[in-house]
Amino acid sequence: MTQRTATDQAQGGDAIVIGAGLIGLSIAFELARRGVDVRVIESGEAGHGASWAAAGMLAPLTEQLVEPTFRKLCEDALAMYPEFVAHVREAGGVDPQLHLNGIATIAFDDAQMERLLLRSHVLQERGHAYTLLDPMQTLAMEPVLDKHVRGALLVHGEGQVNNRRLGPALLAACERSGVTISTAAHDVALVVNGRRAIGVRTETGLVTAKIVINAMGAWASQLPGVPSDCVPPVRPICGQMLALTLPHQLVQHTMWVPGAYLVPKDDGQLLIGATSEDVGFQTRVTAQGVHALLHGALAAAPKLGEFTISETWAGLRPATPDELPLIGRTALDGYLLAVGHYRNGILLAPITAQMIADLVTKAEGAAPLEWK
Ligand SMILES: Cc1cc2nc3c(=O)[nH]c(=O)nc-3n(C[C@H](O)[C@H](O)[C@H](O)COP(=O)(O)OP(=O)(O)OC[C@H]3O[C@@H](n4cnc5c(N)ncnc54)[C@H](O)[C@@H]3O)c2cc1C
Known part of the structure; x- marks a missing residue:
C-alpha cells in the first residue's frame, strides 16, 4: 500500500x-x-x-x-x-456493488398516483424506460410495503452503488x-x-x-x-441517515416513499435517508431527524419497525447557491x-x-x- x-x-x-x-x-x-x-x-x-x-x-x-x-x-x-x-x-x-435494477417511487393515495402518472408522461416524451405498477404488482415487487399501497413508478436503468x-x-x-x-x-x-x-x-x-x-x-x-x-x-447542507439490519433480500429495490428513501445494500443493511438541513458544519444525529426518517419509512412499510437500527450518521452535502x-x-x-x-x-x-x-x-x- x-x-x-x-x-x-x-x-x-x-x-x-x-x-x-x-x-x-x-x-x-x-x-x-x-x-x-x-x-x-x-x-x-x-x-x-x-x-x-x-x-x-x-x-x-x-x-x-x-x-x-x-x-x-x-x-x-x-x-x-x-x-x-x-x-x-x-x-x-x-467490487463496488453496482445495481441498476431500477428505482421505484411509491404512491399511497390518488394525488400521489396522479403525480406519478404525470411524471411517466414526461419520461415517455424523453424516451426513458419505466413501468407503472398497480397495487398488486407493487406488492408483488416489494411485499414489505403497506397493503394499502396505491401503485408505483419504476424507472428502469437507475439504481445504486455501494x-x-x-x-x-x-x-x-x-x-x-x-x-x-x-x-x-x-x-x-x-x-x-x-x-x-x-x-x-x-x-x-x-x-x-x-x-x-x-x-x-x-x-x-x-x-x-x-x-x-x-x-x-460552496456551503454544507447536512443530511442525516440511519440503517436497519434486514433479512437477506427482504427489500430488492431502491424506493422513494413519502418522507424518505429506502436503499437496500448487499450486506443486508437498509439505508433510510435523508434529512436536509442548513446548519453549517454540524453533523449531529438528532431525535427529530431520526423520527422524521422512521416516520416516513414505517408509514410506507410498517414491517420495518421489527428490525434493529444498526447505525445512524450524518454527512455534509456540498451545495452552491x-x-x-x-x-x-x-x-x-x-x-x-x-x-x-x-x-x-x-x-x-x-x-x-x-x-x-x-x-x-x-x-x-x-x-x-x-x-x-
Ligand atoms: C446523507 C447524504 C446522502 C447522499 N446521497 C447521495 C446519493 O444517494 N447519490 C448521490 O449521487 N449523492 C448523494 N449525496 C451527495 C454526495 O455524497 C456528495 O455530493 C459527494 O459525496 C461529494 O463528494 P466530494 O468528493 O466532493 O466530497 P467529500 O466526499 O466530502 O470529500 C471531500 C474531501 O475533502 C477533504 N478535505 C476537506 N478539507 C480539506 C483540506 N483542507 N485539505 C485536504 N482535504 C480536505 C475531506 O476530508 C473529504 O475527504 C449524499 C450526501 C449526503 C450527505
Whole structure:
C-alpha cells in the first residue's frame, strides 16, 4: 500500500488533487489512467466525507432535475457508470456493488398516483424506460410495503452503488495506478505566484505541481491562499441517515416513499435517508431527524419497525447557491474546481473525472467558471 502519512517532501508533479472523496479519487484515477503524474492530499481519511455518508443512489430521473444542462450531465453520468465501475474493479480488485435494477417511487393515495402518472408522461416524451405498477404488482415487487399501497413508478436503468465500497475500490485503483495519496495532512493551503497556482503547502512543506484541483466537497471554500475571486461559493447542507439490519433480500429495490428513501445494500443493511438541513458544519444525529426518517419509512412499510437500527450518521452535502456543481477552470491559471456536487456527487463522480481530465490533458483552453 503506497498510502502515506503527511511526511512527504516537496517535489514536482503534473497535478495535485486536494480532497480524497469520491470526486477527488475519481479524478486522480482518471488522470493516472491517462498517464498524468498525480498526487492526492487529504486532511482526513480517504473516502470518509460526504462520499461515505451518502446513500449511493444513481437517480437522475427519479430526482426530477429541472435545469436541462444539469439533467443531461446527470443522465450522461449514469450511462458512464457500468464502464467506470468495471475499470475501478479491474484496477483495484474491489467490487463496488453496482445495481441498476431500477428505482421505484411509491404512491399511497390518488394525488400521489396522479403525480406519478404525470411524471411517466414526461419520461415517455424523453424516451426513458419505466413501468407503472398497480397495487398488486407493487406488492408483488416489494411485499414489505403497506397493503394499502396505491401503485408505483419504476424507472428502469437507475439504481445504486455501494459508496462505502466505491471509496476503498477507488483508493486501491489509484494506488495500483501509481497515484500518491497523502492523508491526515495539516495546514493545507494553495500556493500562488502572481496569477498562477504553483502548488500546495502542508505542514511538511511545499509540493509543486502544474495543476491544482480543489475537490474538497463541503469544505471547498475553506482553502487558504486562494484569491478571493476564485473562492467557490460552496456551503454544507447536512443530511442525516440511519440503517436497519434486514433479512437477506427482504427489500430488492431502491424506493422513494413519502418522507424518505429506502436503499437496500448487499450486506443486508437498509439505508433510510435523508434529512436536509442548513446548519453549517454540524453533523449531529438528532431525535427529530431520526423520527422524521422512521416516520416516513414505517408509514410506507410498517414491517420495518421489527428490525434493529444498526447505525445512524450524518454527512455534509456540498451545495452552491444554484445547487449546480462547479467543474472547470478558474480565473487563476492552474487552479481547477470540482466542487458543489450537492445531492448527486456519487452519480457525478465519473463524468466529473472525465471533464477535469480532459481539461488537464487536452491543450485547448476553456473559459473560466463564473458564479454569482
Ligand atoms: C446523507 C447524504 C446522502 C447522499 N446521497 C447521495 C446519493 O444517494 N447519490 C448521490 O449521487 N449523492 C448523494 N449525496 C451527495 C454526495 O455524497 C456528495 O455530493 C459527494 O459525496 C461529494 O463528494 P466530494 O468528493 O466532493 O466530497 P467529500 O466526499 O466530502 O470529500 C471531500 C474531501 O475533502 C477533504 N478535505 C476537506 N478539507 C480539506 C483540506 N483542507 N485539505 C485536504 N482535504 C480536505 C475531506 O476530508 C473529504 O475527504 C449524499 C450526501 C449526503 C450527505
